[in-house]
Amino acid sequence: MAQECCEPQVEAVHEGDRRVVLAGNPNVGKSAVFHGLTGVYVEVSNYPGTTVDISSGRLGDMVVYDTPGVYGISQFNEEERVAREVILQADVVVNVVDAAHLDRDLFLTLQLLDMGFPAVVALNMMDEAKANGLAIDVAALSEALGVEVIPMVATRGQGIEKLREAIGRARPGRITPALQKLLPQVTPAADALLIAEDDEDACRRHGMAVPGTREEVYRLRRERADEITAKVVRETTEGASLSVRLGRLSLHPLWGSLMLIAVMVAVYYILAVGVAQWVVGITEEEWMGGYYIPWITALGSRMLNPDSFLGKGLFGEFGLLTMTVSYILGLLLPMVLGFYLILSFMEDSGYLPRVAVLVDRWMNKVGLNGRAIIPTILGFGCVTMATMSTRLMGSQRERTIASFLLSLAIPCSAQLAVIAAMLAPLGAGYFVLFGLILFLVYGAAGALLNRVLPGESTPLLIDLPPLRWPNLANMLRKTFLKSKMFLFEAGPIFAAGSLLISAMDAWGILDRLQQGLAPITEGWLGLPRAAANAFIMGFVRRDFGAAGLYDLSLTAHQTMVALMTITLFVPCIASVMILLKERGRKEGALIWVADLVLAIFTGGLLHRILLVF
Amino acid sequence: MTLDETRPGQAFTVLSIADEMARLQAIRFGIAEGARAICQTVLPGGPVVVRKGKQEMALGRSLAHRIQVQPVEG
Numbered sequence: 001m002a003q004e005c006c007e008p009q010v011e012a013v014h015e016g017d018r019r020v021v022l023a024g025n026p027n028v029g030k031s032a033v034f035h036g037l038t039g040v041y042v043e044v045s046n047y048p049g050t051t052v053d054i055s056s057g058r059l060g061d062m063v064v065y066d067t068p069g070v071y072g073i074s075q076f077n078e079e080e081r082v083a084r085e086v087i088l089q090a091d092v093v094v095n096v097v098d099a100a101h102l103d104r105d106l107f108l109t110l111q112l113l114d115m116g117f118p119a120v121v122a123l124n125m126m127d128e129a130k131a132n133g134l135a136i137d138v139a140a141l142s143e144a145l146g147v148e149v150i151p152m153v154a155t156r157g158q159g160i161e162k163l164r165e166a167i168g169r170a171r172p173g174r175i176t177p178a179l180q181k182l183l184p185q186v187t188p189a190a191d192a193l194l195i196a197e198d199d200e201d202a203c204r205r206h207g208m209a210v211p212g213t214r215e216e217v218y219r220l221r222r223e224r225a226d227e228i229t230a231k232v233v234r235e236t237t238e239g240a241s242l243s244v245r246l247g248r249l250s251l252h253p254l255w256g257s258l259m260l261i262a263v264m265v266a267v268y269y270i271l272a273v274g275v276a277q278w279v280v281g282i283t284e285e286e287w288m289g290g291y292y293i294p295w296i297t298a299l300g301s302r303m304l305n306p307d308s309f310l311g312k313g314l315f316g317e318f319g320l321l322t323m324t325v326s327y328i329l330g331l332l333l334p335m336v337l338g339f340y341l342i343l344s345f346m347e348d349s350g351y352l353p354r355v356a357v358l359v360d361r362w363m364n365k366v367g368l369n370g371r372a373i374i375p376t377i378l379g380f381g382c383v384t385m386a387t388m389s390t391r392l393m394g395s396q397r398e399r400t401i402a403s404f405l406l407s408l409a410i411p412c413s414a415q416l417a418v419i420a421a422m423l424a425p426l427g428a429g430y431f432v433l434f435g436l437i438l439f440l441v442y443g444a445a446g447a448l449l450n451r452v453l454p455g456e457s458t459p460l461l462i463d464l465p466p467l468r469w470p471n472l473a474n475m476l477r478k479t480f481l482k483s484k485m486f487l488f489e490a491g492p493i494f495a496a497g498s499l500l501i502s503a504m505d506a507w508g509i510l511d512r513l514q515q516g517l518a519p520i521t522e523g524w525l526g527l528p529r530a531a532a533n534a535f536i537m538g539f540v541r542r543d544f545g546a547a548g549l550y551d552l553s554l555t556a557h558q559t560m561v562a563l564m565t566i567t568l569f570v571p572c573i574a575s576v577m578i579l580l581k582e583r584g585r586k587e588g589a590l591i592w593v594a595d596l597v598l599a600i601f602t603g604g605l606l607h608r609i610l611l612v613f
Numbered sequence: 614m615t616l617d618e619t620r621p622g623q624a625f626t627v628l629s630i631a632d633e634m635a636r637l638q639a640i641r642f643g644i645a646e647g648a649r650a651i652c653q654t655v656l657p658g659g660p661v662v663v664r665k666g667k668q669e670m671a672l673g674r675s676l677a678h679r680i681q682v683q684p685v686e687g
Contacts, residue, residue: 357671361659460673
């Protein structure tokens with residue numbers, strides 16, 4: 001999303017306010033602890049220059065910050081960089097730990113203590129640990145760490161009150177003893193540790209050379225974490241809870257694949273049938289088309305001459321107050337909400353990393369690893385945002401491949417809505433054919449890039465959280481937040497595009513472009529001349545292009561060719577801007593031209609193949 | 614043997630990880646060199662899922678091939 005609109009609106013910090021920072025591994029219930037501590041008044045904003053959001057709220061005279069879940073404080077990816085920045089500003093750190101995965105989580109805990117922060121450990125998910133047959137000696141853990149440990153079940157509010165009190169008593173814990181000899185004599189203590197861990201920023205700040213001791217520090221810390229775990233965790237039964245067993249089943253070669261197919265079919269029905277047809281049918285056709293547009297058009301014609309420049313721009317076919325409002329509220333909003341709700345569900349339930357494992361083998365074929373499923377899914381929501389999210393990938397090579405495939409063969413939610421609406425009357429066969437062709441183009445382009453680009457892609461290496469039923473309030477919160485940000489970004493671009501088209505129409509530029517493109521649209525693609533209109537609008541916004549085809553009364557054959565060309569064609573202007581910014585001007589422009597050529601080529605080819613049948 | 618050659622249910626000790634980033638990440642997850650773990654699942658042609666205690670993690674096939682392990686009895 002655009003950065004300008006999202007300056008960090010963190011709670012106003014007053015001089016002397018203490019900063020409490022929540023830190024923990026992913027999926028340990030940090031946001032439940034955060035909301036338990038701060039209540040309902042929470043600010044959420046993008047961290048400047050990133051796609052990562054940071055929440056902040058107040059607890060008495062303290063400001064509480066939530067950070068992205070990380071396994072350690074370093075600069076391995078964007079989320080770690082953000083977490084590191086926020087944690088380094090902390091007066092007190094509340095380390096949220098998953099009681100069922102103590103050995104993993106203690107690595108971060110010990111790292112925070114080694115940095116010298118006054119801390120409290122929130123030992124969350126005690127219920128899950130118990131269900132998995134684990135008993136934890138809380139007093140011994142607290143003794144070993146040197147800080148208070150508060151057992152909790154944050155989703156049910158258990159332990160929140162005790163944690164709140166303990167924050168006031170936070171104190172620095174025990175530093176890993178064997179580490180002393182590796183720490184340079186600098187202050188603050190956090191910098192000393194960062195230097196010992198080869199952190200380039202910290203070394204530069206203190207004018208020191210990178211010592212190359214990171215792996216040794218990591219090993220010493222891991223040894224201590226394992227020792228502590230062995231001392232405080234006792235397995236009472238061999239039992240694996242239902243969620244653990246279900247999690248294992250979800251990766252079974254056969255059952256896992258069947259489960260994935262079932263999930264995909266369910267998602268398809270919810271989005272393509274439920275939202276795109278049923279909900280949008282009500283919001284766009286009944287509410288917008290039936291009530292709003294006739295009303296606003298009648299109102300407009302009383303105030304302005306409908307044939308004047310302003311009249312057309314505001315109330316005409318592509319008008320700001322007619323088409324723009326109708327598409328944003330009637331079409332985009334329901335799709336975006338539905339999409340983000342499903343993504344939140346997959347994320348919070350722990351199913352998303354399992355999808356990454358299941359698709360890893362196939363993603364390797366296009367030079368990506370299973371984690372690329374996240375930008376891919378996001379791309380079906382918004383290609384612009386997905387292109388930014390490629391920052392989480394391990395190498396520039398993967399970012400190039402992913403950005404190209406996103407801009408070429410992944411239709412965004414706005415476009416999908418139009419594709420679904422236009423293909424629906426043609427029957428299921430056309431859906432399958434359309435999906436198949438898109439899949440082929442995706443695979444062929446990716447495989448080719450993987451072959452010609454130098455270097456190697458990074459392998460998959462992920463932690464698998466247990467499957468759990470997501471917290472509905474958290475899911476809804478995330479959905480509304482992301483949808484709001486999306487619409488705030490999409491709205492102005494949509495409006496500007498609408499005005500641009502009206503102006504081009506009024507000045508006759510549209511006609512001339514249509515004439516100029518006629519050999520391509522009519523000759524090569526076999527479409528009516530006015531289809532060029534839709535292609536040009538596609539520059540302004542991807543879904544505009546597809547939406548412009550609505551009115552052309554195309555045959556089934558023409559619909560397929562036109563939709564395919566427009567899907568592959570060019571991403572919307574916002575995604576082009578992001579592409580140029582993320583991949584550099586040269587590479588970005590190259591990707592754009594490649595999209596154009598491939599779209600027109602594939603469209604024409606499809607036209608000729610369909611003629612045969 | 615290498616990790617991609619293990620079968621589900623096989624217990625092993627990690628001997629070496631020939632990839633620096635993966636080695637650091639594995640230390641964080643708790644599956645460092647010297648750690649004892651169990652092969653949970655092998656997806657056909659795909660990643661290997663290993664388990665240490667309650668902790669499960671997935672490693673891509675090419676990475677699993679660069680990890681030397683020593684099988685141990687159950």
